[in-house]
Amino acid sequence: RENVVDELMETDVPTISIDTEIKEAAAMMIHNEVTHLPVVDDDKVLLGIVTAWDLSKSIAEDKHELSDIMTKDVRYCKNGDSIEYIARQMKKFNISCLPVVDDDFKLEGTITTDEISHLISNL
Amino acid sequence: RENVVDELMETDVPTISIDTEIKEAAAMMIHNEVTHLPVVDDDKVLLGIVTAWDLSKSIAEDKHELSDIMTKDVRYCKNGDSIEYIARQMKKFNISCLPVVDDDFKLEGTITTDEISHLISNL
Numbered sequence: 049r050e051n052v053v054d055e056l057m058e059t060d061v062p063t064i065s066i067d068t069e070i071k072e073a074a075a076m077m078i079h080n081e082v083t084h085l086p087v088v089d090d091d092k093v094l095l096g097i098v099t100a101w102d103l104s105k106s107i108a109e110d111k112h113e114l115s116d117i118m119t120k121d122v123r124y125c126k127n128g129d130s131i132e133y134i135a136r137q138m139k140k141f142n143i144s145c146l147p148v149v150d151d152d153f154k155l156e157g158t159i160t161t162d163e164i165s166h167l168i169s170n171l
Numbered sequence: 172r173e174n175v176v177d178e179l180m181e182t183d184v185p186t187i188s189i190d191t192e193i194k195e196a197a198a199m200m201i202h203n204e205v206t207h208l209p210v211v212d213d214d215k216v217l218l219g220i221v222t223a224w225d226l227s228k229s230i231a232e233d234k235h236e237l238s239d240i241m242t243k244d245v246r247y248c249k250n251g252d253s254i255e256y257i258a259r260q261m262k263k264f265n266i267s268c269l270p271v272v273d274d275d276f277k278l279e280g281t282i283t284t285d286e287i288s289h290l291i292s293n294l
């Protein structure tokens with residue numbers, strides 16, 4: 049049967065808030081060996097995303113505030129979405145991560161092109 | 172038939188040299204919308220790799236030299252390797268990119284988990 053998001057996604061993912069400093073966000077990525085950090089509020093509602101690429105942008109463009117580099121119009125997916133749909137979305141928008149949210153837009157986890165690629169390694 | 176690397180890889184990929192400044196490497200990533208830059212010498216021999224994650228590390232750890240953040244023992248693959256093998260390598264070592272080299276260790280291109288994930292979106 050079709051692969052679905054909830055089987056592949058990472059749960060308990062590290063997250064940051066809009067007040068997080070750029071240097072803290074960088075430290076969190078290194079510590080957790082991730083390249084994508086969802087930005088959430090105190091109720092875990094998804095507000096945006098910051099990636100290692102955005103942190104690279106802060107170096108290239110001398111930006112010092114998280115709000116200058118975070119992406120606010122986040123593309124997301126939901127439990128039950130098919131992997132094919134997720135893969136198409138990520139290809140279409142050239143992104144490597146889709147946060148998974150519930151009906152209240154609260155973060156449940158993330159899915160990345162790494163997890164999808166790992167599917168193929170199990171064949 | 173089995174998917175092979177040369178069908179999926181990116182060729183003419185942006186590269187840097189060991190003399191490239193961190194800020195230049197960051198600008199190149201942003202300009203080309205990539206997260207991985209192979210480090211090559213004047214003969215295109217592969218010397219290392221620098222990723223957006225390494226640039227994030229330079230922020231987290233206050234490193235200013237490319238040589239402090241680049242990975243020198245690069246994992247690679249070759250034309251003709253199967254996608255399943257590539258995917259397994261990337262999963263095993265938690266990396267998202269494998270440079271493709273020829274028998275002289277010269278860079279031919281790169282393959283990332285994004286390209287492998289895009290395979291699934293075509294089904």
Ligand SMILES: C[S@@+](CC[C@H](N)C(=O)[O-])C[C@H]1O[C@@H](n2cnc3c(N)ncnc32)[C@H](O)[C@@H]1O
Pocket residue numbers: 097098099100101102118119121122123124141142143144145146147204205206
């Ligand atoms: C165009 S992509 C290219 C690099 C790489 N594929 C990545 O995802 O970081 C980089 C930009 O996409 C944004 N991005 C990543 N995931 C996103 C998502 N789920 N929704 C919206 N933007 C996203 C990042 O914030 C970053 O500014």
Ligand SMILES: C[S@@+](CC[C@H](N)C(=O)[O-])C[C@H]1O[C@@H](n2cnc3c(N)ncnc32)[C@H](O)[C@@H]1O
Pocket residue numbers: 081082083220221222223224225241242244245246247264265266267268269270
């Ligand atoms: C452990 S990974 C985790 C983040 C993400 N998966 C990535 O590839 O950047 C990050 C580290 O892997 C290294 N790396 C990425 N691709 C590599 C490759 N083909 N060979 C060796 N090291 C690699 C990077 O230089 C970086 O220091």
